[in-house]
Amino acid sequence: MDWLVKHWFLRLLANVYGLFVLGMFVVLATMDGSFLRRPNEKDKELLKHVQQKYWSLDNKPFGATHQFFKLRNGKRLHYVEKIPSSAAGKKNLIVFIHGFPDSYAVWRKQIASPQLSKDSILVAPDLPCYGGSDEFPSMSAEPVLEALSEFILGMREKYFIDSDPERVIIVTHDWGSVIGFRLAAEAPQLADRFIICSVLHPTLSIANITNRIQTSRRLFSTFLKSPGRNLRLLRTALSNLAPLGTQLERSGYIFAFNLPLPITAWIGRMGDSWFLRLMHRLAFTGKDNLRSSYTPLITPEFSAEAMACSLGPGLGQCTGYAEDYGYPADVARRVPEGGWNTKLRIYRHGLPNKRWEKSLETIVALNQLDGEGSRGPNCKTSENITGRRRSSSNAGRLFDSAPKGALKAPATIVYGLQDPAFDPSVALEGMKEYLSRDSQVVVIDNAGHWVGVEDRSSRTLEGIVSGFLKSDEDGINGLRGLDAASGARVTVDV
Template identity: 35%
Template sequence: MDSRLEHVFNALVFGYGVLAALYWLWFALVDGSLLRRRTKEAEKELAAARRRFWDLSASPLPNFEHAFFTTDAGVKLHYVVSSWNPGNNPNLVILVHGFPDSWVLWREFLTRQKLDNETVYVALDLPGFGGSDSLPVYDADNVLETVTAFVLGMRERCIQEEDDDRGQVVIVSHDWGAAVASRLASEAPQLADHWILTSAPITPLAMNNMSTRLASAQRMIHTWMQEPLRLTLLRNAFRTVEPILSQLRKSSYIFAFRLPVPLIRIVSRLTGTTYLGVVHTVAAQGLAQSAPSQKSTYTAEALASSLGPGPEQCVAPPTASSSSSSDTKTTSVDTSASSLAYAPSVAARARSPTLAWLNQTAYYRDGVGVHRWTKSLQTILSLSALDPTSSVSPQTSHSPSSSFLPRAVSPVDVTNGGGGASVSSAGSTPRRRRSSAGGALGALSSSKNGGSHNNGGHGHNGHSHAALEAARRRSSLSVGASLFDSAGDGPRGLLRAPTTVVVGAGDVAFDWRLALEGIAEYVGRKGGAVVVIERAGHWLVREDVGVKVLARVVAGVVGADEEIGGDGEGEGVVEKGAALEQRKDSVNGEDATAAVMPAAGKGAVAEKGPDEGGMKGLLAGLPGVKVVVER
């Protein structure tokens, strides 16, 4: 870009950000929240909600416990994990939230349905959110390396990689968590067997669609200038860029978050609480209507999710009863009772909401979604070991260190840190067998460990060139292309592992005309699907139909029992490891997605008969759920 054009562009971005910040200031003034202080009763409810979700000495949810993971770089991540005994070699489901949430976002998913007892469920706090450590910079290298280290650590605790009948790994994500997960599905697909992305676009696809529309509109205007009587060209040019203008309006808050830090501090102090209140009000619209007396409780819980632990939860470690088992291995990981405590950076954020806001909004400023990821050698070797075509043994490449999973509730002999996911064979139930395709979604998950190509970068991390070359030689040609090259065979952002994309047609944050046009080319290489929920919004992971969709997709991947059918019609079961047969037509009602997504691109499927399986069969009977792409 020409330097003058770049200056003009930066000035426009800055100006729009200032306008967005002034709008929020005006809104807070008119709303009265700018000068309003929380009542003592509201403060008590917030404190109670923080104790409920963040007190390390108590269970945050029934059958779940707090735990920590520490990377080799010293980043301490908080997560919540199921505490039951899952038996030998369980499945692993990792839940990753977005902005401005934490692990608490997933409480409906974790409590409103019967969870598979042969699966370990893990809800992570992203760096800078909830109870997880802050990062100095939230760029691609820091965030993606940290999340990758976490997933590798959870796999090391739960999955026996050398077992041909090993458990399945599923990563479910929302908003910024989905933005991070989409990059990993593209650049580190070996991490999971199936990825579920909700309420977030594939950034390169959306940017390509935006560029294509701008170029098309520019050509129309150029032609109109030569033929000014052809006014239809102007109308068509406006219609072409209208989705871009819509997205700019929806994304105004992003421009405010990208202002210089001193301005963000001012905006946070004046309007931060107002903004969170509006966000959580919008999020609550799709939830079941609760009694007026419960509204204040919901508000307190929503704020507790966004703000994370309070100063009281960060003062001292919990009692010995909630610490890691005393028979844990002696390694570089946290195993003492005092280790089950929040990091100092979490305590600093608890004392300063402005500091918490700066960390969370840094995801928008520091380029984690768009900047190149230069993988460390340790990450390259670990991913190579997970690839089924690689000759690197999984046992020769260790994931970064972590604290062990918490003790299991069941009275069984526990090894490897007393984790709910890592238990001895004594007293455990026989492990069900599943095909390498991964349960009922075998057609969508034909590659057991994800794709063989991605967009990885280079990263030696102080290791010798010879070691890097040795790693190259140990990998197959396809693995080498995925782990070391900066580009692969396909568009940037191509999802190289089986992926299900789930969006709400009523999403307030995204114009899906930009995000879904041509998406079939991005999800189809390794098997995938795109699901549009007509009456769902941005926080569909908390809405009833969204929770049902996620539950069925996860059950289909891991081969767990899950009822299908909606409103008492078309009842059936996703059987363990068996192919799914659809009991009724997959979609009820008219195609309301046409206005949302006029063209999904090649691979979008037409209506199928009532006996089809796959994703359409899996989601049969859910009203307003449309499978618009299935490969």
């Protein structure tokens, strides 16, 4: 009974804080003149134009073609693919996985990159409930991780069934990086390297929060025994809790997103999608500057591109195609409200921490990769990449003492130090214990949350990805050679 009372009390506190944050949203939207904003005809026409460019199945956005992947459960994922024009030689496979509130189009700079597409097949899916993909009733761990694993396995088979791949790299952002962390920990056979951007590690962040609370509690306890003599302990305890206060403030929107659905739907509609536009402005500026109006900072064209990226296809792109090639019916149903509440399922259904019971098909496919190595069934080399990866995750340990959620595949973790969503202490402290061998943490001083969109950090990310296309050694050497002009540096090197 006590745990039930505690549960409902904590839920009440979370809802109260969520309502407070919602009130702050209203204040900010009012301050920048957006609370009563309504779309004008020019904005509507510009959005339709960009949606046609990004989402018409007849177009080739950034040189890529639209495709659909049918899952075992009958649902379809929309994705774009870009295949090098030269058919000769082996090809790398790079899979880009987006986060909230985006779609494949958030990777437009990487898809358009001549450097990445020269010798690599680029693939960027829309997550379930996003972009042009079907909806899932639940966005919990099992359906989402099963779907993405099945998709990646399908891409490996599609492109490498008759030849050996060079390398498979998975690049992720935001909620796509939550998926990336879990796949690197629970299905490391899927890729030679994971490049994971702009998200808290699900178990590490909880561990950091818990450790700071416990440490401060002990300091407070000692302070109370003799308050007059132990003021320094009080200051230390409060200082130790400061990053948690910062993270609570920066995560406030998550509490608002977990309010009852009618309220969250209103958040999406308020002020002509004000919250989406706020996120787009942060992607453009890379700064946590919520109070200045976004109007002079971004052009109408940029705003339309960002909205088309987040909203997905319009009604004009959902008709006129054969049933097995056109967008799923769910996509057209999402158009009136922009799919806001369906997108929020990713915040509400336990994707970061719920158990993933792999299907028999997934277990068999991953075991086959274990037996073949990550280079596929026709690999002529004696080097078993997956075997090397598995052993590296526990290198130097007599027993496997890795914490829960530790990665078993080489990974490069990328953070922008101006990211308004995270406190660096909560995000990065202790990360080394969660990484396998040949892994790194790269921080970019002048980057915000959307490292793949902001001009300078997107070039840095492109360089990181291209460096690992040849080999881990080349990629690691490239990281160690990052120059001061990029604002990027390696802080952890395992």
